[in-house]
Amino acid sequence: MSEFHRLLIEQLNIEPWRIPVVVLSGIGAYCGFLLLVKLFGVRVLAKMTAFDAVVIVMYGAVAGRVIIGHPPTLAAGIVGLLTLMLIEAVFGEVRKIAGVRRAFDSRPQVVFVHGKIIEEQLRKTHLSKSDVRLAIRRASIPSFEQVQCIILEPTGDLSVFREGQPIDPNLLRGVAGVDLLYP
Template sequence: MDAVVRGLAIYFVLLFIIRLSGRRTLAQMTPFDLVIVLVISETTQQAMLGDDFSITNAVLLILTLFATDIGLSYLKRWWPRVGHVMDGVPTILVIDGMFDSNAMRGCRLDREDVMEAARGQEGIESVKEIKFAILEVSGAISIIKKPDLTKS
């Protein structure tokens, strides 16, 4: 039973910390972020297993983590507000060619992050060509290009 409690505690602590770190972390993984993930995984493994390295304990922890994840997915389906709290909501970064500085600051993104996504997705060279840029809950930036009115 101790392994289940440890597993649940670590799961929710990590969920909380990742949620606080923001979606930018999910979208743009740097070598530093990879090192952090590796260190965190080793640390959490030790915290969850304690002194019991048996296969039975490992299987129990794996089942606990998967059951928790599945349970939370049902909870988010039944109560969408829980999903908004856990996963966040999309954030509009650009509206009709204008950066929303407050949204950008809140998401810890800079203009170059948005323009990199715009160039990669739509071949856009200027923010004035963007109708909407949206930071999705997955951490990806979606670009919606303004309609080209010069084509008839």
């Protein structure tokens, strides 16, 4: 066998003992990422600044390196990706169970009401005042006083409601802090 063929096989192959290591590393990285998102809030995943994007790319690089291990091979990469895809599929099915969904998904949160930022909610949700101002500008609302409320959604998006427009109570079901809307 030529040196080229030996190197090619070495780069494409994976030793059988490494397969469970890659799978367990993938599961660990996935669970670690879920924990970090839970600790730091969904805001880290939505409407990213350049700094946020750098952090996410760095996380991906670190996680990829941890999952694939040394030496990185195509087979290890495929096993790692397959593991992550399977975990995501299983987790997607498990999340359909109400108790599990509540444990992992954050509730929508009122962060701004009747022209005023709710400072405590900003701290809890890891939002900044500039995030709130950006959401108001994107909604083409020219002043704080014209905002009835802003809700941080579980996706990290901000929903903005104008003052003077009635909000269907069904839209507010399950929203934390909704009582602040009705003094």
